[in-house]
Amino acid sequence: MTDFPHTPPRFSWTFSPEVNAEIRRAAASGIYDIRGGGSKRRLPHFDDLLFLGASISRYPLEGYREKCATDVWLGTRHAKTPIHIDIPITIAGMSFGSLSGPAKEALGRGATAAGTSTTTGDGGMTEEERGHSKTLVYQYLPSRYGMNPDDLRRADAIEVVVGQGAKPGGGGMLLGQKISDRVAEMRNLPKGIDQRSACRHPDWTGPDDLEIKILELREITDWEKPIYVKIGGARPYYDTALAVKAGADVVVLDGMQGGTAATQDVFIEHVGMPTLACLPLAVKALQDLGQHRKVQLIISGGIRSGADVAKALALGADAVSIGTAALVALGDNDPALEDEYRKLGTTAGAYDDWHEGRDPAGITTQDPALYSRLDPVLGGRRLKNYLKVMTLEAQTIARACGKSHLHNLEPEDLCALTIEAAAMAGVPLAGTSWIPGRGGF
Amino acid sequence: MQSFDLAADGLRALNATLHALKDHTNETEWEIVNPRGAHAIAVGVDAPVEITVRGSTGYYCAGMNKQATIRIRGSAGPGVAENMMSGKVIVDGDASQYAGATGRGGLLVIKGNASSRCGISMKGIDIVVHGSIGHMSAFMAQSGNLVVLGDAGDALGDSLYEARIFVRGKVKSLGADCIEKEMRPEHLELLAGLLERGEAAGKARPEEFRRYGSARRLYNFSIDNAGSY
Numbered sequence: 169m170t171d172f173p174h175t176p177p178r179f180s181w182t183f184s185p186e187v188n189a190e191i192r193r194a195a196a197s198g199i200y201d202i203r204g205g206g207s208k209r210r211l212p213h214f215d216d217l218l219f220l221g222a223s224i225s226r227y228p229l230e231g232y233r234e235k236c237a238t239d240v241w242l243g244t245r246h247a248k249t250p251i252h253i254d255i256p257i258t259i260a261g262m263s264f265g266s267l268s269g270p271a272k273e274a275l276g277r278g279a280t281a282a283g284t285s286t287t288t289g290d291g292g293m294t295e296e297e298r299g300h301s302k303t304l305v306y307q308y309l310p311s312r313y314g315m316n317p318d319d320l321r322r323a324d325a326i327e328v329v330v331g332q333g334a335k336p337g338g339g340g341m342l343l344g345q346k347i348s349d350r351v352a353e354m355r356n357l358p359k360g361i362d363q364r365s366a367c368r369h370p371d372w373t374g375p376d377d378l379e380i381k382i383l384e385l386r387e388i389t390d391w392e393k394p395i396y397v398k399i400g401g402a403r404p405y406y407d408t409a410l411a412v413k414a415g416a417d418v419v420v421l422d423g424m425q426g427g428t429a430a431t432q433d434v435f436i437e438h439v440g441m442p443t444l445a446c447l448p449l450a451v452k453a454l455q456d457l458g459q460h461r462k463v464q465l466i467i468s469g470g471i472r473s474g475a476d477v478a479k480a481l482a483l484g485a486d487a488v489s490i491g492t493a494a495l496v497a498l499g500d501n502d503p504a505l506e507d508e509y510r511k512l513g514t515t516a517g518a519y520d521d522w523h524e525g526r527d528p529a530g531i532t533t534q535d536p537a538l539y540s541r542l543d544p545v546l547g548g549r550r551l552k553n554y555l556k557v558m559t560l561e562a563q564t565i566a567r568a569c570g571k572s573h574l575h576n577l578e579p580e581d582l583c584a585l586t587i588e589a590a591a592m593a594g595v596p597l598a599g600t601s602w603i604p605g606r607g608g609f
Numbered sequence: 610m611q612s613f614d615l616a617a618d619g620l621r622a623l624n625a626t627l628h629a630l631k632d633h634t635n636e637t638e639w640e641i642v643n644p645r646g647a648h649a650i651a652v653g654v655d656a657p658v659e660i661t662v663r664g665s666t667g668y669y670c671a672g673m674n675k676q677a678t679i680r681i682r683g684s685a686g687p688g689v690a691e692n693m694m695s696g697k698v699i700v701d702g703d704a705s706q707y708a709g710a711t712g713r714g715g716l717l718v719i720k721g722n723a724s725s726r727c728g729i730s731m732k733g734i735d736i737v738v739h740g741s742i743g744h745m746s747a748f749m750a751q752s753g754n755l756v757v758l759g760d761a762g763d764a765l766g767d768s769l770y771e772a773r774i775f776v777r778g779k780v781k782s783l784g785a786d787c788i789e790k791e792m793r794p795e796h797l798e799l800l801a802g803l804l805e806r807g808e809a810a811g812k813a814r815p816e817e818f819r820r821y822g823s824a825r826r827l828y829n830f831s832i833d834n835a836g837s838y
Binding site: 320358364377389391 | 620621624625628648649652653655667668669672673675687688691692694706707710711713726729730732733748749751752768770771828829830
């Protein structure tokens with residue numbers, strides 16, 4: 169018998185070890201995988217864009233000496249009292265229930281110290297976050313947990329949530345292990361049940377109804393509060409246009425990298441569009457309606473750095489919103505907790521079972537022993553630092569492009585590293601003048 | 610009585626006027642004339658006053674009401690008394706979809722019929738309907754009481770939590786996890802009070818009703834129940 173070399177073991181790309189592990193998990197459990205966070209795929213993103221910087225034809229601004237403003241007005245279209253924030257980075261809606269009380273307080277403290285807003289979530293408004301948030305956006309969700317006119321009036325803005333990037337078309341869920349006495353009371357539900365939030369609003373469907381719903385909210389709050397409409401990244405051109413038609417002051421657009429407290433993995437990874445693909449379509453809708461910068465656009469889903477902020481603003485957003493990144497700033501997935509992540513069968517950086525309520529960092533839990541680990545003062549300071557760094561980074565880039573305000577960044581300042589990103593962002597492929605899809609090819 | 614002509618003075622002035630009323634106002638009785646089906650009439654009122662709307666209303670009349678008694682001398686469009694906190698809303702005619710949606714307190718009385726999704730996601734409100742209600746009523750209803758003197762449409766109480774439903778007539782079908790339950794003495798007593806407050810005491814007796822509630826089988830997800838959803 170001839171001793172030929174053996175074929176080395178070869179894994180299938182289609183049936184990779186990860187795929188096979190999920191098949192085995194599904195076969196053993198009979199239930200789909202639920203997790204927190206946003207899409208983990210490699211997606212076209214802001215990483216695939218670069219700034220061109222100044223040259224002979226553009227001159228830069230002096231770092232540290234020449235002004236590069238960062239402030240943003242939100243709600244100038246109809247609200248009597250629009251919001252003015254110091255930086256174009258807001259904190260996205262995350263519920264008390266999915267997050268601990270100290271985590272919500274830390275978000276409020278950090279946002280306030282950095283001069284920006286934070287947002288309630290699918291569980292009503294807590295005293296911790298109202299008390300520690302100078303500017304608080306109150307979400308109006310299909311579940312209406314805790315909804316009441318007093319909180320509407322003590323909010324600084326109202327965000328009608330239609331969709332979420334992690335699950336456009338999906339509702340929410342908060343599993344029983346996180347329904348503590350306090351969470352149950354706020355949501356008017358029995359303790360310990362799996363709480364499902366509806367995917368549609370109970371008393372309106374479609375854009376014509378939404379217009380009337382917004383009218384009602386404005387009347388209840390005497391036209392004082394800016395009204396945001398939050399949409400998931402599904403059909404951003406039409407959804408943005410319809411939100412504007414319905415009377416929104418601000419459109420919040422969340423791409424598929426945007427996180428969730430708990431959703432089916434198949435939903436997170438297979439429904440919705442990347443943030444980069446969503447943003448230019450929403451800007452186009454606003455421009456086509458003559459409402460760009462008049463109805464403000466907040467983009468979210470995978471914003472991590474000042475570079476992401478600058479790129480989002482260059483493509484036409486008025487501000488960005490962060491959720492997952494803010495949790496990481498508070499201490500989520502910190503390698504210092506590696507031993508505890510191992511006990512949960514995971515590793516720092518990959519932990520996403522936020523729905524189970526066993527978060528070692530004390531953020532996505534209602535267990536007093538765990539959430540008491542999070543110092544809201546320290547957490548707030550960390551978030552403030554992170555927000556300030558992002559802002560400084562964005563200013564650094566904007567000055568290099570010769571811009572005296574972050575809003576003066578424009579698509580012309582960008583090029584793309586990949587054909588996909590060039591097509592999505594509508595900026596030329598680096599080294600060419602080619603924008604795929606424009607000019608007939 | 611204070612009178613407000615909606616056609617002449619407009620919606621913004623109406624709600625601003627009503628919002629300016631405080632607990633200790635002497636302007637305790639109001640009428641709104643010429644409503645002409647307008648939306649968002651008398652929303653967000655928070656004062657112990659009595660308001661009569663002389664005609665039919667559009668969407669969300671009496672939305673988020675607190676304390677006030679609001680009577681609609683006509684029919685109401687979608688979402689009447691949505692998210693009501695307290696007080697009382699009476700519709701002399703029929704009500705469209707989502708009547709009393711997400712209501713957290715107070716009493717909604719509909720003298721005629723209510724359309725689909727009556728009491729959807731209700732959270733503590735009491736609703737008394739003298740006529741019949743449409744499909745998917747009390748969907749995901751969390752707490753409170755829904756009393757129906759007539760019939761109920763398809764999928765009553767689908768995905769119900771702890772709300773109680775009392776129906777005197779026929780139920781076309783029950784939704785997922787909604788079952789008929791025993792009518793015990795405390796329920797008859799509760800129902801008698803609701804009928805009295807709902808201006809229906811002379812129309813029906815508690816013994817004529819059946820009670821429906823949650824089987825609580827779907828409270829915690831089980832793959833064996835996936836077919837129920």
